[in-house]
Amino acid sequence: MTDYDYDLFVIGGGSGGVRAARIAATHGARVGIAEEYRYGGTCVIRGCVPKKLFVYASKFSEEFEDAEGFGWSVGERGFSWDKLVAAKDQEITRLEGIYRRNLERTNVEVHDSRAVLEDPHTVRLLSTGQTLTARYILIAVGASPNVDNSVPGMQHVITSNEAFHMTEFPRKVIVAGGGYIAVEFAGIFNGLGADTTLIYRGEEILRGFDMDLRTTIRQEMEKKGIKVILGDAFSAIEKESDGSLTGNTKGGKSLAADQIMFAIGRNPHTSDLGLEKAGVEIDRIGAIKVSADSRTNIESIYAVGDVTNRANLTPVAIREGHAFADTVFGNNPWTVDHSLIATAVFSQPEMGTVGLTQEQALERTPNLDIYKSSFRPMKHTLSGRDEKMLMKMIVDADTQKVLGVHVVGPDAGELAQILGVTLQMGATKADFDRTIAVHPTAAEELVTMREPTEQLRG
Structure with missing residues (x-):
């Protein structure tokens, strides 16, 4: 029997990878995990958690106004972007510490490094060059924001990643995209006081949701002062001498802004991961192909979460990671039902x-x-x-x-x-x-x- 360094090595310290590592370890497996950025993944570090904190912050502008109808007199008020970002950073640091401690409590060996595949049983840590072997490898590296590099001037825009760390709050902002990330950030910017425009190439926002809801959300956004432009998209982004931006659209519009954010989807984070060395198959957008039990075409390699592009939601990744660990290491095989997800x-x-x-x-x-x-x-x-x-x-x-x-x-x-x-x-x-x-x-x-x-x- 081959002697491996680990029974399981997890590439990616997000919600799905951490859950899989912890559960496998509780089943008695020797587990290692590598993360190149911060433990907790997109959701905790620069996704759903900080985003919802920003949503809470943005709602206070209306709460102050609504209070008057209930007899309250609200005095002078102001907003500090710096204070919000600092408070958010403090909470994210606290949560990352919990993720790391939970791994350590279950005796998972933590590697602060990017890891890439060398073959079906070997990974290499880029920080040190060290190679480690494992009976099984789980890929849980998630996805990253997509940008349209065919549009000239894309170097001047931000994505959701950078939106959480802006040094200054923009007075005038344009969000490109019509999915949930674009819609949520348009509400955040608007609620915090920015002159906000949403531009989307489709006929209605939130494709894939029920049409009545899509229409209702868009109408309510417009009532709140968000300008929504449908059936159009940027053709070029120009940076002016004063640092402001001008977005030219395919429909002939010229839109001025302090900041332009692209939220046009996310792509599986599989480039330069060594998948070709290990023989792992991917689809046309780079998502790792897996079976119902999250196994790739390589018997020793599995993948969970957004990198598989099945149902790209944090709780789904967690369930997939748990199912994998129970199935492979816990003698309790089960799969995740993706057909009914709230x-x-x-x-x-x-x-x-x-x-x-x-x-x-x-x-x-x-x-x-x-x-x-x-x-x-x-x-x-x-x-x-x-x-x-x-x-x-x-x-x-x-x-x-x-x-x-x-x-x-x-x-x-x-x-x-x-x-x-x-x-x-x-x-x-x-x-x-x-x-x-x-x-x-x-x-x-x-x-x-x-x-x-x-x-x-x-």
């Missing part, structure tokens, strides 16, 4: 969604009952803010099984979590109907919608 978009207003969109449901069954309710949240009856909440339920008319539930409004992400449990259990419309409402809440609409607003029959 998720949230921290747009303003927030979106929570689980299950099929109306468009996806129609591809499976022609007979649908659509339940939809749009109303002003109770809070805004006194604040006076013109903001609507939307709840939508998609039901199979033949079986009455709930296929999808979609919510736009305050705490929609929190609702999505528990809604994910109900749909995972196969809830029917009757299950919702016989549930007593919690009053007064917005969520009670989910159990009081009795008549479909639309009946689709094939």
Whole structure:
């Protein structure tokens, strides 16, 4: 039997890689892990965690205004970008320390280095040149922001990575993209006081989500003062003598800004990883091809998380890492079900969604009952803010099984979590109907919608 340095070596210290390393170690495996930047990965260091902290910060501008409708007199107020960034950095440092300590507590050997593949059982640490061998190798290096290098002047723009570390807050900003990252950052910049524009080449933002939600979010963004340009994209970025930027678009527009941020998607972080040396297959965008149990075409090499481009969400990566460790080292084989994943978009207003969109449901069954309710949240009856909440339920008319539930409004992400449990259990419309409402809440609409607003029959 070949003597390896480790039973498992993990390349990448993000959420999926750390979970896999820890669980494998608790199963008795000798585990090593390498991370070239900071432990915690994109989500913790420069993704969902700092982003949500920024979302919280950006909401205070409206909270101050809304308070007056409830009898409060709010005095002088101001915002310090430097203080926000410093507080965020302190929290991220704390979280990274927890990730590192959790690895050490389970006796995982930590290597602060970029690691690349040399062959199916060997990795090389670039910081020292040291080579290490392992019976199994897990790749969990995630993805990185995509930029369109065909656009002249791309060296002048930032991505979400740099947005968390800007030395100055821009007075005028343009966000390019229409996905959840672009939409969330447009809300952040706008809420913190920047003159904000979102430009997207598609016909509507948030492609892949239910169309009613997409339209609602865009309309609410525009109410908040965000300028949304659809069906257009940048053709060139110019830097002026005073340091400001001008973005020229394919549609003939010339847009001035202090900062331009590109959020046009993320690509698997697989370049220069040594995949070709080990014989690992990738697809056309560089994602590692894997089976349902996260195994690559090489028997000893697995991959989890965004690098596989299956469902690019942190909790999914964590589940995939856990399933891998249990399967390979815990004598408990199982795989992750990617078919029903609850998720949230921290747009303003927030979106929570689980299950099929109306468009996806129609591809499976022609007979649908659509339940939809749009109303002003109770809070805004006194604040006076013109903001609507939307709840939508998609039901199979033949079986009455709930296929999808979609919510736009305050705490929609929190609702999505528990809604994910109900749909995972196969809830029917009757299950919702016989549930007593919690009053007064917005969520009670989910159990009081009795008549479909639309009946689709094939």
